[in-house]
Amino acid sequence: MKNFLNIKSVNSGMVELLESFCVRYNLDSPIHHKYMIDERMSLKLWLKNIRNINEQFNREEFGIYLGNMITEQQIGIAAYMANSCNNLGDFLDHAPHYVKIWFNYIPLDVLSTDTQKIIHWDNPEYYKKGLFNPETDITNVFFTTVIFKRINQLIYPDNIVFSKIEFTQSKPHNTEIFEKFFRCPLIFNASANRIYLNHEVCEISVKKKDPILLNILQNQANRILNTIPDTESFNDLLSQNIIYAIHNNRTNIEYVAEKIGIPTRLLQYQLKKNGMNYSLKLTQVRKQLALKYLEDPALTIYDISLLLAYKEQASFNRAFKNWMGISPTKWRLNNHL
Template identity: 40%
Template sequence: MKSFLKIKSVRSSLTLLLDDFCKIKGLSSSQHSVYTLNDHITFGEWLKKIQRINDQHPIEGLGLEIGALVQPNHIGIVAYIAQSCNTLSDYIDTLSKYEKLWFNYNPKKIHFGENLFSISWDKPAYLQAGLYVEETSIVEEMQVSIIYHHLKQLVDSEENFFHRVELAIPEPVNIDKYTALFNCPVYFNADKTKIILPKSLLETKLKCYDPALLEILSEHANILLQKMPKYDSFIELVNLSTIQAMENNNVQINFVAKVLNTTPRMLQRDLKNRGITFKIILNNVRKNFAKKHLRNENLSITEIAFLLAYKDQTSFNRAFKSWTGLTPSDWRKQYNSDKMNKYC
């Protein structure tokens, strides 16, 4: 799960979008570094910048407001390629091919139906462990808002773009802000974030079609794409399968291998080739979930040990102390003390 936060990234120019929002709202800027044109920052660093803004300006729909300020320079070369495309269909192809140059998150999937098509992406494994929950909700809102406003910039049309939006975030108290922006039904607590659009929009002409510029920009984007670090989605799948194994109280490698439709020997070999072991992945999953559960005062240490698929509390205590240097009880006391001091 941590590998996702270290290897996945966003284009550094998106921090300028956060900076612009801070200036408008009179907030302390999230921008502290000078980046070159094609720099990226890790996803973990990006989430911390979002966290800092949310601490100062905690409102529902924060991501919608940040995304509404998007301009082509925030997205970079992908936006300029999109501007040079002929139709919205070309733009969708560009989004699929080059998205990681500006937002290297979970890959977007395009599905075409009879009358509708959709753009969707999965939730990352770290979210299930309770990491960066609020910040990720803001990022989900921001992505959908950026796509919406970027489409508006590309097309001269008053026609509704979105048919329906499904957000993989908790339902807010007031959903009017969401439905008013997208002018369509918006659903929450979805398994994945999904934007559904009318298929008829695909033939919509874009207003700045330039085939010569499109070719030049695409060639440059292909070069940049080759330089991007490769993220191995296999590790993310093993993380997700290990979480499933823990929830089934069976954290044996045999169970995880079966979920992944492979054998324990092949799974061990594939992990070894990537410089990691199943034991390390299992410990990371357990450690993240242990901290999540310890924040919940309604759960006893014994109950947490059971949720993490340990045979007994003693085994959990021993493992947790090896990770943090503290017993689960001491870690919980320290967490509660730090939380109290923060709000005093």
């Protein structure tokens, strides 16, 4: 469960959204770390920040206010892919797979009945154990608001309403703002979070559809997905944070331990327990990234050495030759890249 909260994450755009919200409503931002564009915030830290901001904002409809502020730029490539889809049906087909690029929270399913499409997600296991319940309720409302807003942006100036929404949270004391915003029947204390849309909605065309651009963006999105862990293993958690460290040019173990949220000595203990050491794991991650970067002809060997946080290209060349037995330049030639 602890691994789940640390491995699941949101992109830097969601961090920017929280900061923008605090500025708009004159609140103290709980975020004191400057996030790089490819850096991610753990779900645990997201929930803690939601708690902090909610204590200041103190409104039941906080999730609606927050979700309604989101921009395409903050969602990132998944939003631009949505803009390029042919119709809302295509968008719903893509959404479950690519949503974790910007909000890696809980698996999203799109179910189909004879008359309706149902966007469905359960609450995480930690919620059932009483952890972060108010913050998760806010997150579910936020997530629903974002879906509602994005669907209507895709077909503007047309607009749709959902057939029904079910929330797992308790019924708010004042449902008026919820009802006014979503404009559909709302059910609370449900067994799962569900959004219902009539089938004919799926045939509505997206105004900016562009199948060629969609294909280009999809290839790029798939590369991003490969860097986001699917499991809750210690190994995935460590790899993810080493990648962040490399991108920030701070590859020391102390920085990685800080990013994971544990003392350095505990990280060293976990490494030993898993039969490895930090230097070996750093080398493994660098090797995997190097092979991926070498597939991109736009990147020079010098570019790749910088991306891997080597101070000199010669250091990268030596390391690569130790891994593969040949230089990175020759490896590229041998693989016709």
